[in-house]
Each structure stands twice: as structure tokens, then as C-alpha cells.
Amino acid sequence: TMKSYIWLQTADGSIQQVEQEVAMFCPMICQEVVHKGVGSSKNHAISLPQRVNPAMFSLILDYCRFHQVSGRSNKERKTYDERFIRMDTKRLCELTSAADSLQLKPLVDLTSRALARIIEGKTPEEIREIFHLPDDLTEEEKLEPLKNTMDDPRIRLLNRLYAKKRKELKERERLKNVEVEEHVDERSVDDLLSFINGRDPKVVKMPKGKKKNKKKKDQKIVSSEEKEGPEDFVDKESHDLHSKEQGAKETESSNIPSTEDDIFTPNAGSEDGDIDDEIDPAMKEMLDREVEDFARRLNSNWVRSLGQERRPVHFSINGNGTTRRHIGIFGGIIFTFV
Amino acid sequence: MKRQSSVDAINANDQISRLPDEVLHKILSKLSIQEAVRTSVLSCRWVDLWKEMPHLFLDLRKLAKFRTLLPHVIDNDAVRSMTKVINDHRGGHLERCTIYYYSYQCKNRMVEAWIRSLIHVKHIKHLTLINYLCPFRPNTKPVTLDLPPNSFSHPYLKSLHLGRYHIKTPLSFNNCGNLMNLELTGILAEAGVLNAVLMSCPSLEVLVVVINCDKGRGLLKIENRNLKFLYLSCYKIDGIEVSTPNLDILSIGSLWCERENVVFENPRLQFHRNYWTTGKIYAHTSYSISCPDQEKKSIGHEFMMSRSQEFLSEFSSMSVSVDLANTKQVEMLHEVLAAWRGEMEELEVLFKKCNAPSAEVETSIGRTKKQFWEVKKPFSDVNFTAYTVWLSDFSGSKQEIAFASWLITQGMVIKTMLIKPSSSFSSKKLEIEGAVANLKELPKGYSELDIIMA
Numbered sequence: 001t002m003k004s005y006i007w008l009q010t011a012d013g014s015i016q017q018v019e020q021e022v023a024m025f026c027p028m029i030c031q032e033v034v035h036k037g038v039g040s041s042k043n044h045a046i047s048l049p050q051r052v053n054p055a056m057f058s059l060i061l062d063y064c065r066f067h068q069v070s071g072r073s074n075k076e077r078k079t080y081d082e083r084f085i086r087m088d089t090k091r092l093c094e095l096t097s098a099a100d101s102l103q104l105k106p107l108v109d110l111t112s113r114a115l116a117r118i119i120e121g122k123t124p125e126e127i128r129e130i131f132h133l134p135d136d137l138t139e140e141e142k143l144e145p146l147k148n149t150m151d152d153p154r155i156r157l158l159n160r161l162y163a164k165k166r167k168e169l170k171e172r173e174r175l176k177n178v179e180v181e182e183h184v185d186e187r188s189v190d191d192l193l194s195f196i197n198g199r200d201p202k203v204v205k206m207p208k209g210k211k212k213n214k215k216k217k218d219q220k221i222v223s224s225e226e227k228e229g230p231e232d233f234v235d236k237e238s239h240d241l242h243s244k245e246q247g248a249k250e251t252e253s254s255n256i257p258s259t260e261d262d263i264f265t266p267n268a269g270s271e272d273g274d275i276d277d278e279i280d281p282a283m284k285e286m287l288d289r290e291v292e293d294f295a296r297r298l299n300s301n302w303v304r305s306l307g308q309e310r311r312p313v314h315f316s317i318n319g320n321g322t323t324r325r326h327i328g329i330f331g332g333i334i335f336t337f338v
Numbered sequence: 339m340k341r342q343s344s345v346d347a348i349n350a351n352d353q354i355s356r357l358p359d360e361v362l363h364k365i366l367s368k369l370s371i372q373e374a375v376r377t378s379v380l381s382c383r384w385v386d387l388w389k390e391m392p393h394l395f396l397d398l399r400k401l402a403k404f405r406t407l408l409p410h411v412i413d414n415d416a417v418r419s420m421t422k423v424i425n426d427h428r429g430g431h432l433e434r435c436t437i438y439y440y441s442y443q444c445k446n447r448m449v450e451a452w453i454r455s456l457i458h459v460k461h462i463k464h465l466t467l468i469n470y471l472c473p474f475r476p477n478t479k480p481v482t483l484d485l486p487p488n489s490f491s492h493p494y495l496k497s498l499h500l501g502r503y504h505i506k507t508p509l510s511f512n513n514c515g516n517l518m519n520l521e522l523t524g525i526l527a528e529a530g531v532l533n534a535v536l537m538s539c540p541s542l543e544v545l546v547v548v549i550n551c552d553k554g555r556g557l558l559k560i561e562n563r564n565l566k567f568l569y570l571s572c573y574k575i576d577g578i579e580v581s582t583p584n585l586d587i588l589s590i591g592s593l594w595c596e597r598e599n600v601v602f603e604n605p606r607l608q609f610h611r612n613y614w615t616t617g618k619i620y621a622h623t624s625y626s627i628s629c630p631d632q633e634k635k636s637i638g639h640e641f642m643m644s645r646s647q648e649f650l651s652e653f654s655s656m657s658v659s660v661d662l663a664n665t666k667q668v669e670m671l672h673e674v675l676a677a678w679r680g681e682m683e684e685l686e687v688l689f690k691k692c693n694a695p696s697a698e699v700e701t702s703i704g705r706t707k708k709q710f711w712e713v714k715k716p717f718s719d720v721n722f723t724a725y726t727v728w729l730s731d732f733s734g735s736k737q738e739i740a741f742a743s744w745l746i747t748q749g750m751v752i753k754t755m756l757i758k759p760s761s762s763f764s765s766k767k768l769e770i771e772g773a774v775a776n777l778k779e780l781p782k783g784y785s786e787l788d789i790i791m792a
Contacts, residue, residue, distance in 0.1 A: 071718055093353035100361050108361060115354065116368035124379050132351035133381045142379045154459045155425055162454065165486065 006033065007045035010054045015045045018061060025064035027103040049101035056091075056098035063107055085114045089130055092118075355383040363391050371396055371423060389428040396420050398439035399470060417444050424452055429460035436465075440472035441481050441502070450483055461494040468501030468523075480526050485510035492516060497544075500525065508534035515539070519641070521546040529556030529575060536560055543567070544641045548591065551575045557599075566638035569649065580604065586638035589623040589649055609657035610730050610758065611686040620683045621654035625674070627667045639670055643677060652680025657728075659688040662737035668710055678722035681752075686728040689738050689760075711740030720750075727751045728792075731760040734773040742777050749783020758792040 005017040006029065023039075024030045032046045033039050039046040048057065066072075066080055087095070092111055099107040119127055128135055354362075366374040366388055374388045401416035420437070435456050439449075449467070456462050469481050482504040489510040490498055497519030505527040517539045522532075529551050536542070542562045546569040551558070555576040560568065565582040571591030572578065577599030580588070585604050590613040593600065597614050606626040613622040629636050642649050650656075660671045710716040727745060732738055745751050757777075759770045771791065778789045 073719075090351070090353060093357065096361060097353070097357055100358065108364065112361065112364040113368050116365050119365070119377070120369060120373060124376070127377075127380055131354045133355060133384070134352065136382050137379065137385060141385060144378070144385075155455055158454055158459060159451070162451075162486070 006039040007042050008039065008057075009045040009047050010052060010057050011048065011050050012054060014054060015042060017042075019065075021068055022061060022064045025068045025104070026060070027105075029102065049098075051101040052098040053094070056094050059095060060098060060102065060104065060107065064104075067106070081110055085110060089115075089118060093131075355381070359387070359390065362387055366391055367393055367395075370400065372401075372419075375423060386428070389426060390431050391427070392431050393434040394423065394427060394432065394436070396423065396435070396437045398437070398443050399472075402440060402443065402472065417448050421448065421452070424455055424460070427460065432456075432460050432462050434464040434466075435460075435462050437467050439469055440475065441469040442472055442475045444469075446481060446483055449481075450485055453483075453485065453489060457490065457492050457495050461492070463494055464497045464499075464519075465495065466499040466501075466521075468499070470502070480504040482506055483510075487512045490514050490517065497521075499523070499546075505531055505535065507531065508538060511535045511538045513538065515541050517542060519544040523548040525549045527551065529558045533557075533559045536562060540564070543637050545569070547572070549573070549575075566636070567641050577601075586628060586636060587623060587625045587642055589621065589642075591621045592618075606659075609659070609686055609688055611655070611657050611684060611728055616655050616684055621651070623649065623654065623656045623658075625656065625658045627658060627660045627670050629666045629670065636670070639673075643673060646677040647679065650674065650678045653683055655682060655684035655686075657686040657688065659690050661690040661692040662711075662735070662741060664692060665709065672710075672717050672720065675717065675722050676720045680722075682722060682724040684726045684728070685724040686730055687741070688730040689732060689735075691731075691733070709737075711737050715748075716740075716744055720748075723750055723752055725752050725754075727755045728758065729755065730758045732757050732770060732774075733760045734766055734770040739773055739777070743780055746777060746780050746782055746787065746789070751787055752784050753786065753788065755787060755789045756792045757789070 004020040006020050006023040007015060007017050008023065008029070009015045024033065028049070029039070029046060038044045052060070063084060067077060085092070092114055096108060096111040096115065099111060118130065122130070127133065362384075366377065369377075371394065374391065377384045378386065378388055398416045398420060401419065416439075424435075437452065449469075453465070453467070456465060480502065487509040491511075491513040493516055495516050498517055499519075499521035500523075501521075502524040503526070505522070505525055508531050511534075518541055520539055520542055521544075522535075523546060525532075525548065527535075527549055532547070532549060532551075536545070536559075540562065541564055543564050544567045545560070545562065545565055547558075547560075548569075548571040550573040552574045555574060557577045557579065558572065558575055560578070560580045560582060562582060563584065565585050567587045567589075568580065568582065568585055569589040569591065570578070570580075570593065573592075573594050575593075575595050577595060578593070579601045581601075581603040583604070585607065588602065588604060588607055593613065604624075606628075607624040609624055611622075612624065613620075616622055623642075625642075627636075627639075629639075656674075658671065658674065660667050662668060727750070729738070729742060732742075742755070742757070746755065755777075757774055759767070774789065774791050
């Protein structure tokens, strides 16, 4: 049988013919042939995208030639891929670009994975060097990840709405319980107690709330079960909330609990007052120091000897020892605040 | 340091930054989330890239630090980091978010907040949330999330997978006509609650239920009319009623209940072999291959193939009905067999008879593709083996004979092949017997293979 060929023109103007089954492995070429009817002769060669230079095209054709054969086992294909991908970083990027413009998804997947493996475990400086990236971020921009940049107003709104709703529900529950109890003959005891303590009987019944109030005093944390403060901020918000709540649709507003707002402020506790009491102060201090350390290092040149300064406690239980080696302490911290 | 204009800043050697966003997202997706977020300090091109990744894969388990394994220490770092990632992500292109964590790592309130933020602010389409038991911190209490009503009701949310939760009330699922895929695995719930949840999701096409109804048993009712794929694995349940007329695939993992109490009203999934006949030991899938619309893909099929590792696993069995004269159906069967891992216990193939003549398939090059029985070595990439094979409703057609020959000669069947002739072809009895006799003469892939006419 006569083999059919497809005519293709690369960005540099040179025209070549390629076996049909090999060329058609590229979706972009396939589309051109089927939908536009081109490629059947030298005069009607298909113009390949700009990003496909002759060297890359030759590589891609090798790839297609191997993979379009149907009998091969998965193992064979995998072995071929692993070997195919061994090239310098520059060519890898060029190949990714060319494969992408030809819509050759499996090859893009393969090269992306290879590029990801190169990036993995390296410091920003190393990555910039390997890929010739410009170091064009300002100091502040590099520190952005450390700051609390959570300014999504919708999230804040949702948080507050939710917190408010929860509070309302809890209040309702409480009132219900109180009402129920009042029907029982505990009245005399209440009266007695309130007389003794000189306080509102409701407060006496809710020791839990009292305890929380006490804990919260030292912290900026706002918990959904407490009165929100700073007061003026909250009042303003609750005014807005009120009108918003009545007017807005449910799907419009969303928030993470207001406790979230202060989570990333250093020295503030976590989302619940309870938790903070459980972190021992030595550990908190260590955390703060690590953050400071990291901020400093971001701005200075990383030295390879950093690896030796790694503290033994920071190993990830599921982490693969080798890949995490460079991340170690920094991965842990970076990730906390990034 | 003054920033140069972005055009100048692109170094001639900086090839990678010139790749389109989608490709860079693909690269980022192959990094852990920490590494992906770290790229934001590389350069201007990279600073916001991760924030537009279409898929967020957050595995808090990888962030579990050794010191937090001590019982009194709470792990805040991981939670804070995840929250920040979720908040900072731009949300616009966020399609999918997958979160795995150890149950001790996060307070429920944080998880509830993430759910709210992801669904109602970031508008994701697919959410997977699974909590795991940490081997060093066995906290056997199942996690119960306190979610407000309609939590999962949002026009964008299409699929939801919750793993290892205690579902106490169905309220969070109110008004979930938006959900197309629902997977509840490792769930503790009362049957009544689950029934209510399913009733709140009328549009479901794919449903995976792995539950323990231990506390209150009850009867599980599944009546979703649009269901195409159903996987069931129920521990301690009184009974199950499934009435889903459009179901293509029914897969049973394990059912702890009496057979009499299980009612499947699926006329298209009537087979000779099922979960009970194979001894209740193996998972069993019943599949009626069909593709009414030649252009579109079958939803159940696509789902099962995308998760073939879970659903087409070793030592399970399958009953599949296929019309061998229909090329598309044969292709689908081919896909399923090619994806099967390891040894199948039992395969039943029921030959459907369709009266409509199959259209010739034209490939994009303009040549007609050969039908599988015309090719010398059909399905060359299929590697599965089955211990026992049933060929049901055998009528002796050339396609059926070719298929059976392939199974025998290619060593797809190990021990026994049982051929059950079709009852409606009694006139062809002799022909069928002749065909079976011929099959017995074929060179066998496995020498101990017995071919029996049932």
C-alpha cells in the first residue's frame, strides 16, 4: 500500500513531509487536515505555529512516531518517555511550548512533570538561576506571603453573618432552655441564689459563658460565642450586616468565622480561645523566632549550608525524606504564613 | 528597587515564563501546594500564578509535624496555612478543591468555614473533603460537622465527596438540586437521614455510598431518577430498595443484610450472576453497556473509567451486557476490560440482541475501521484474566463466536467458561451446540480451561 504523507511548514519556512499516521497524532495537525483540507501537497502545506521550530518539531515527531504504534505496553511507553525527557532545561521549556501549540496533551503532561521535578525542592534563588527568571519583585512583594492579605470582603462578611446567626441560634436555645426550666419548680432556688449573689439569675445559670469571657480578655481574638470587639468596628459592621442580611440573598455573602481575621497576626492566638492555652509558650516563642528568621532569609542570599541548620523536630510524618530535604524547616514555616 | 516594565524584564533566556498560563498551572499542579505557593516569590510573572490554579489539592497530613503528634499539642500551622491558601486563591477559575486531613488537625469550625468559603465565595464545582485517622493519634470519635441548612446548595457546586463523617441531620443538603455527583464514603448515618439527603438531591447522576448505619438500622431507599452510576457498600442495614430506571452501572462492594430485604428494580440490569451468587465475597458490578447518543459519552461509563482503580479492582466480578454488533458498545467494553486490574473472579457477558444494523464507522482519515471480529488480534492491549467466564444468551452469531474465541485463545479465561444458550433461540440449538463444539477445539491459552455448555 502507498503510504500517505502530510506536508508541513515550520516557522523558518522549510517544508517537509511526514507520514500521515505520525503527523495525525498531533491534534492540531489532525484538525487542519480534517476541517480545512490542507496538507495534502507541497503547495498546501500546513503552517505550524510560531512556537514550533525545526529542532523541536523533529523531537515531537520522534515522540509521535513511537507512541502512535498501538501494540506497545504501558511499561514500554513509560521507559521511552523517561528517556525522551532527558534534556537540558532550556530545551525542555521549548519542547513544552511547541507541544502545547500542537495541542499534544500527553507530551505537555510529560514535560510539565519534568519541569515540576526540576522546581521541586529548590530555593527561589536556585529556581531563578536555572530558568533565568528576573528578580523583579520588590521587597514588600516578596514579603506579601507572610502578611495577612486576606482581604476578601465577601469572606469577612460571610464570617460575620455566620457568627451572628450562630449567636442568634444559641441565644434562642438558651432562652428556650431557660423558659423550660422556669416552668419547673426551681424558681425558689433561683430566687435564693440571685438574692445571695445580687445578680441576674440568667448569669448564674450560665457559668460557661462567664469562663469564656475571662479567657478572652487578654486576646484580640474574636470568637463567635463572645461579644465582638473592638466595639466601634463591630457596631459599624453589624449595622451594615443588618441591612445586608435583610436585603441580600444568601448566596451573595460569605465569610469564614470572624476568628479568622486575627489568625495571622503574630502573637495572636488561634481560632479558639481554648486552643491557645494549650500551646506551650516555649513553642510559641520558637514559632515567632522562626518567622523572624525566615523573613530575614528571604531578603538575603540563601546559603547551601542552611541544610545543616535544620532542626531535627521538623520532619514531616508523611514526607518523603529525599524530596523534603531542602524544605525541612523552611517548608514548615514558609507554609504557615504563605 | 524599581520594577522594570514587564516586557524588559523577560530575559531572552527565560523560556519558561513565556509559556501560557494553563501550562504553568499544569506545572504547579504537579508540585505540592506548599511548593506551588512558594513560586509566588520568584518573579512578577509567578507572583499570582498559583492563585488561579484550577485545582487546589490540600493535604494537611503532609504538614503534620512530629511534635504535634503528642496528644496535648494542637497543630495550628497546617490549618492556618490551608485557610490562607483558600482565602488568597482568586477563586474565579477554581474548579476543584480536594482536602485531606487527619481528624485531630482541624477544629470542626475551621472545616465548616472552609466549606462555606469554597462553595459560597470561591464557587467551586468539585469539593472533596476527607478526614483520616492518624495512626499516632487514634481519635475514634467520628467527625460531625455542624453545617447550616443549604450548605451544599449552590448553583456552581456539581460534585461533592465527603469521607469519614457522621451525618446527623440532612439539613445541610437541603435544596441540592445542583449536585450531580455525590460520594459519601466512610459515613456514619441513620438510614432515614441518608434517605432524606438523597431526596434533597434529585439531579444526581452518580452516587457512591459507603455507610455504616450502625446506630439506627432502617431501610435505605434510593429513588433518584437520573442516576446512571451507583456504588453501594453498607454495613449493618436492614434493607435496601433501589428504584432507578436509568441506571447503567450498579456496583456492590459489600452488603450486610439479608438478600430478601434487598430490592433492585432495574430491569436493564438483569443478569444470571450477581453479588449473591458469587458468594457475597467479591464486589460485583452489573453494567448494561449503552450509548444512546453516539456523540456524547455515557456518564456512568466515564465516571467508572476515571476511577477504574477503585471500581475495577482485582478479585471482583462483573456482569456486563453488550451488543457486539454495535461498534461503540464494543469500544466501551474494550475500555473496561483493558482497565481491569489483576485477576477478575468472574466475568459474565450477556449478549444483547439489537435489531438495528450497526453503522460503519469512519475514522477521521476516511478509512473504515475494521470490526473487532475481522481483526486477527482484537483488543491487543487487554491484559486481564478471569477465573470463570459466563457467556449468557449465546446465540452462535459470528461476533459471539469471535469474542469467545478471543477469550479462549488469548488466555483470558483461566478455569471455566460456561456458555448459556439463549432460550429464545431454541430453533438454533444444533447450531449453537456445533459452535460450542468448535470452540472446545480451539488452542487454549490456559490448558486447564474447561468449556461447558450450561
